[in-house]
Every structure is written in structure tokens, then in C-alpha cells.
Amino acid sequence: MGEKITLKMGDWLINSGIVGLCNILKHSGDQVEVTSQQLEFDVEALENFEEKYFKYLIDKYEKTLSWYKIVSYEKILQYHEDNDFDTFKDDDLDKLNKYIKDVLKYYLNSASYKAAYGVxxxxxxxxxxxxxxxxxxxxxxxxxxxxxxxxxDAFKKVQVLIDYCKEADSRKYLAAKNVIYTIVKNAWEGICFLNPQTKEKDMYLDYKGYFIEPVKDYVEEDKKKYKYDCFTCNGKMKDMKNDLSFLNNMGFDVSRKSSHVWNFNNDIAVCPICKLVYSCIPAGFTYVYDRGVYINESTRLETAININNNVKTQILNETDINANLTYRGLVYAINEQSNEKMKYELADIQVVKLEDGKYRFNILSRQMLNIINTSKDDLNRIIKGGFTEGKDYFNIYELVIERILNNQNLFLLIHKLLVVKITSQDTKKVRFGTGQVVRIMNINKRIMEGMGYMEKANKDIVGLAKNSGYYLREDYKNKKAKDKLNGIAYRLLNALKTSNKNMFMDTLLNCYLYVQKTVPNIFMEALRDDEKFKTIGYAFVAGLIEGKDNENDKDKKNGGNE
Structure with missing residues (x-):
């Protein structure tokens, strides 16, 4: 047995690095010992760690890489060759031309690929x-x-290039270039192979020399006379050379920004072991489309590893990877974790998100975790819904989860969706139905009840209110007055937005007087509680706008899952 390295959990940054390091070692088959709050492994596990580092990232993110876009076209080549080009049509030629121009020529002539060819x-x-x-x-x-x-002839030339890219050496270096600029660069840059002035062209050797060799030397050194302490683990160091300036949005250049530290004298530096751990942050986070997510479960390391790997698996196993998958993967992992029969309770957790090049933090309370879990079916039904405003497209699922993560209620979003539904007649821009809005109301009802702002209702007030709106809509249709409904809906929405019960009830009474019907009893509930008033009111407007007839078909047509 050789000397061991022990890593203890701390803040979210070091924790994500420890999870990443553990993922890399496990992926390569190395033995690691995971206890409650720490990771332990033999120093020998760092042999060829540079190979293990890139192999993990390449294997996990393979289908997102430009290298994969190149080699995956081989299936199409083989299909047409096997069929002697009998089924090759005009659109197949268009796809071939696009592949040649936008994939082969673009990527194989890129600066990063050209740099890899030399090694x-x-x-x-x-x-x-x-x-x-x-x-x-x-x-x-x-x-x-x-x-x-x-x-x-073009197929033959394409096949030659694909065969070249499929070689083990090509995958090793070309795919490594991909993960450097699409994954690693999200966490750190400016040093090692991400230093524009680096003299080492081989990224594997560069990583080994910069991160691995210093650790091996440090482990063997006699540290008794060292007078400096590591900022992260408190281990002894002989100098302050290893600062955190390479970490995006966290470190700073201590030689140029000395005002960031007390008395202009930098006291923030880390030992070589911690610097290696920080380099593994890209293997702990999950990244997709320049966005990242990490769940900082800080009570148990094994839980942190499992829940973040669940996020990664859910996101990267999708055939159609898109931006809102970071939230879907997050919700999936939380639900999986809460469904497991664990010996401990899931406590409040910190969610760290990387968006627009900046880290954002949310504390997800136990109450919100329960709401996410109990709202699983409602959330699944709104995954594909969205709308376009100006040039921007908004995914409803993403908007809902974002607000839950921020511990916000969903009333403003519900209001927005109903206004969009009334004002826009373009189904290409409005890809949701009121059935999906009702799903959001169900989630919001649980949020309000969980926060103690609304008494728990013994009946389905959302469903009853929506049906009341539907029946009033039918009465107006029977009186050939359907055109009046949008104006009525606007007045009701304005009343709800300003919490004006009098305006809402006046409009409502006039509507029922017009159709000569009695106001439903559900509105007695609305008068007792401000939050119930909004919940019932918005559900009523949803039924008034679109009714409930063929609601499922409409949601499917508009991109929903109803």
C-alpha cells in the first residue's frame, strides 16, 4: 500500500472538484474510498491521470462534441452505399452538402484542430x-x-476523413480539443493548455506537468519547515505561488489586483493537491450550451456524487440536447434522490448554476424539494410548452423551475401566460394551451400552501374554477356573444394583477347577470383569502379563454405533453 491522499468536503467549489476527481478515478477503474465527508485514494492512482482526465470528459460528453458530429455521419454513408444509392434524393444531397460545408470543412480547418494535428x-x-x-x-x-x-466520389473522400477521425489517436486529441473549449473552459482558463502562450503543444503532457507532477513532488516533500497554510485545506506550503486566478469568476490576478486582499498583501494560495482538485471542477459540474449546474449536497459526499451524476446522466442521455435540460436534469435528480430509501432526511440544498458566464446560487428549501417531488406529473406535462416574444423564445418549464429555485410564487408567470394566450393568434409563437397553465396553477397552489400563505383546500379549487369559466364561456357562445370574452378576460386579469376583489366581483356579477345564471359557490372561497382569490380567479380566466373542450389535443398541437 502506497501513501494516500485524503480530501475533505468544504464549500461548493472544492466539493464540485472532489466530486469531479472521484468521477474521473472511478471511471478509470481506480479504487477510491468514499466516507461521510471525505474521499481517499492511493497516490498511485495519479499515474496517467492526464489520460484519465480527458477520457472521462470525452466519454461523458461524446455526443455533444464536434468530433462526434464528424464520425456519426458514417451511418448515413453506409446506409446509402448498402442500398446502392437507390433512395438517395434531393434532400439527401442537401444534407451531404451541409455536412461537407458546415461540419467537415468548418471543424477540420478550425484553429484548435490544426493545433492538434501536429501532435x-x-x-x-x-x-x-x-x-x-x-x-x-x-x-x-x-x-x-x-x-x-x-x-x-464525395462519399469516398468523406469516408477517408471519417476513418482518420475514428482512429484512437484522433479521438484522443481532437475530442480533447473539443472538451477543452466547451467543457473545461467553463470552469477555469489562462493556465496550462488554456494559456495562449503555453510552450507545450500536447495538452496531455501540459496537464501532467502543470497539475500532476507538482502533486507527486509535494506528497514526498518534508513540510515541517513550511510556514504558509493552504487557503482551502490548511495544509502546509513552502510558497504562495498557487493562487486562484485561473478559476473563472472566483479568482483574481494577485499581481495586478492587490487591492482585493487585506492590506494589499495576498494571503490566498493553495497547495498542489487542492489545485489539482480545482482542475477537476469540469468533471463535477454538468454543462450544456454554456450553462452548468451543480447541486451542493454538503452533508454526505456519496449523496453529492450520486445526485450530480444523476443530473449528468439525465441530461447527456437525451437524444435532443437543449438548453432547458439543465433544469430537467436537476429536477430528475432531486426526484430520484427523494424517492430513494435513505437513512437521512434530504436537507436544504444549494444549487449552483452557471449562466451567461456567471455563477448564480439558490438555496432550495426542503419545502420546495417536496413541491418539486409532488409536482412531478404537472412538471412533465409542461416540458415542451413555450412562447415567442420579440426574437426570444421562452420555455415554460424553464420559467417555472427558475422561480421555484428562487423560492417565488408563480402568479406573475400565470398572468403573463394568460395575457400572451389572449393577445397572440399565431400558434407558432404560442406553443401552449390553458391546460398547461392550469398545471402551473396546481404547482403554484402547492407553493402557496407550503409557504403558509393559503389554507389547504379540501377540494380541487383550480379545477372547479376552471370549469366555471368554461361553462360561462359556453353560455356566452349560446348567446352569440363569444367576441365579448376577450374584453371580459382582460378586465378580470387587471383586477387579479392589482388584487382588486371589488373590480373582479363586479365584472363577474355582470357576466352572470347577462347569462341569467347564479354565481358559482367557488367564489365564496375566493373572498375569504387573498391567495385563494388569485388562484381561483386565474383558473376561472383560463377556462373562460379556452374552455376545456379538446384541451388535450390543443396542448399536444401547441407543443405540450398533455
Whole structure:
């Protein structure tokens, strides 16, 4: 047995690095010991750690990489060749041209790929081959059959490039370039292979020399005479060279910004072991489309590893990876964790998100965790709903989860959605139905009850109120007065937004006088409680706007899951 390295949990930053380091070692088959608050492993596990580091990131994020976009086209090549191009049509030619122009030529001629070619064993002249590969255009009088030989020739050239990229050495270096600029750079930069002035062209050797060798030397050193303490683990250090300036949005250049520290004298530095741990943050976080998420479960390391790996698995296993998956993965992991029969209670947790290049923090209370868990079905039904405003598209699921993470109620969002539903007639811009808005009302009702702002109702006040709106809508349709409903809905929404019960009830009474019906008893509940008033009122307006007929079909058509 060799010497061991022990890492103890601390703040979210070091915790995400420890989770990442553990993921890397486990992925490579190394033995690690995970106890309640710490990770322990043999120093020997750091042998070839630079290979393990990149292999983990490449394996996990493979389908998101440009390298994968290149090699995955091989299935299409094989399909058409096996069928002797019998099914090759105009749209297939368009796809081939797009692949040649936007994938092969674009990526294989990129600066990062060109830098990788010099350290690879296979010295195929990729640049020359991509120049020889041209897109194929059909003239007005030409058909696919007229260009079939050109297409077959293009397929052969494409296959040569794909075979080159599929080689182990190509995957090792080209895919590594991908994870450096799409994954690693989210957490840290400016040093090692992310230093523009680095002299080492091989990113594996660069990482080894910068992060691994110093740890091996540090472990063997006699530290009795060292007078400095590591800022993170309090371990002894001989100097203050290892500052945190390389960490995005966390560190700073101590030589240029000395005013950031007490008395202009920097006292923030870390030992080589902690610096290695910080380099593993990209393996602890989950990243997609320049966004990241990490759940800082700080009570048990094993739980932190499991819940964050659940997030990663849920996000990266999706066939259609998109921006709102960070929230979907987060919710999935929380639900999975709360469903497990654990010996402890899930406490309040910190959610760390990377958005627009900045870290954002939320404390998700136990109450909100329970709401997410009990709202699983409602959340699943709004995943695909959204709307366009100006040039921006908003996903409803994302908007809801964002507010839950911020411990906010959903009344303003519900109001916004109903206004959008009334004002826009373009189904391409409004891809949700009022059935999905009602799902959000159900979630909001649980939030309000959980926060103690609203008494728990013994009946389905949302469903009853929506049905009341639907029946009033039908009465107006029978009186050939359906055109009046939008104006009525506007007045009701204005009353709800300003919490004006008198305005709401006056409008409501006039409506029921018009159809000569009695006001439903559900509105007696609304008068007793301000939050119930809004809940019942918005549900009523939802029924008034769209009713409940064929609601499921509408939600499906508008991109929902109802």
C-alpha cells in the first residue's frame, strides 16, 4: 500500500472538484474510498491521470462534441452505399452538402484542430483533403442520377476523413480539443493548455506537468519547515505561488489586483493537491450550451456524487440536447434522490448554476424539494410548452423551475401566460394551451400552501374554477356573444394583477347577470383569502379563454405533453 491522499468536503467549489476527481478515478477503474465527508485514494492512482482526465470528459460528453458530429455521419454513408444509392434524393444531397460545408470543412480547418494535428501520429494531410472535397450542385435540368458518380466520389473522400477521425489517436486529441473549449473552459482558463502562450503543444503532457507532477513532488516533500497554510485545506506550503486566478469568476490576478486582499498583501494560495482538485471542477459540474449546474449536497459526499451524476446522466442521455435540460436534469435528480430509501432526511440544498458566464446560487428549501417531488406529473406535462416574444423564445418549464429555485410564487408567470394566450393568434409563437397553465396553477397552489400563505383546500379549487369559466364561456357562445370574452378576460386579469376583489366581483356579477345564471359557490372561497382569490380567479380566466373542450389535443398541437 502506497501513501494516500485524503480530501475533505468544504464549500461548493472544492466539493464540485472532489466530486469531479472521484468521477474521473472511478471511471478509470481506480479504487477510491468514499466516507461521510471525505474521499481517499492511493497516490498511485495519479499515474496517467492526464489520460484519465480527458477520457472521462470525452466519454461523458461524446455526443455533444464536434468530433462526434464528424464520425456519426458514417451511418448515413453506409446506409446509402448498402442500398446502392437507390433512395438517395434531393434532400439527401442537401444534407451531404451541409455536412461537407458546415461540419467537415468548418471543424477540420478550425484553429484548435490544426493545433492538434501536429501532435498526432497519423500525418494525413487533412487540410488538403478538405480543400479537394467540394459540395455538389444540381443545375435546373439535372437530376440526382446525373451527379451520382460525383456523389459516390464525395462519399469516398468523406469516408477517408471519417476513418482518420475514428482512429484512437484522433479521438484522443481532437475530442480533447473539443472538451477543452466547451467543457473545461467553463470552469477555469489562462493556465496550462488554456494559456495562449503555453510552450507545450500536447495538452496531455501540459496537464501532467502543470497539475500532476507538482502533486507527486509535494506528497514526498518534508513540510515541517513550511510556514504558509493552504487557503482551502490548511495544509502546509513552502510558497504562495498557487493562487486562484485561473478559476473563472472566483479568482483574481494577485499581481495586478492587490487591492482585493487585506492590506494589499495576498494571503490566498493553495497547495498542489487542492489545485489539482480545482482542475477537476469540469468533471463535477454538468454543462450544456454554456450553462452548468451543480447541486451542493454538503452533508454526505456519496449523496453529492450520486445526485450530480444523476443530473449528468439525465441530461447527456437525451437524444435532443437543449438548453432547458439543465433544469430537467436537476429536477430528475432531486426526484430520484427523494424517492430513494435513505437513512437521512434530504436537507436544504444549494444549487449552483452557471449562466451567461456567471455563477448564480439558490438555496432550495426542503419545502420546495417536496413541491418539486409532488409536482412531478404537472412538471412533465409542461416540458415542451413555450412562447415567442420579440426574437426570444421562452420555455415554460424553464420559467417555472427558475422561480421555484428562487423560492417565488408563480402568479406573475400565470398572468403573463394568460395575457400572451389572449393577445397572440399565431400558434407558432404560442406553443401552449390553458391546460398547461392550469398545471402551473396546481404547482403554484402547492407553493402557496407550503409557504403558509393559503389554507389547504379540501377540494380541487383550480379545477372547479376552471370549469366555471368554461361553462360561462359556453353560455356566452349560446348567446352569440363569444367576441365579448376577450374584453371580459382582460378586465378580470387587471383586477387579479392589482388584487382588486371589488373590480373582479363586479365584472363577474355582470357576466352572470347577462347569462341569467347564479354565481358559482367557488367564489365564496375566493373572498375569504387573498391567495385563494388569485388562484381561483386565474383558473376561472383560463377556462373562460379556452374552455376545456379538446384541451388535450390543443396542448399536444401547441407543443405540450398533455
Amino acid at each position: 498526432m501520429d497519423n500525418q494525413l494531410d487533412v487540410i488538403k483533403l478538405t480543400k479537394e472535397l467540394e459540395t455538389i450542385k444540381l443545375k435546373k435540368s439535372e437530376k440526382i442520377e446525373d451527379k451520382l458518380q460525383d456523389i459516390k
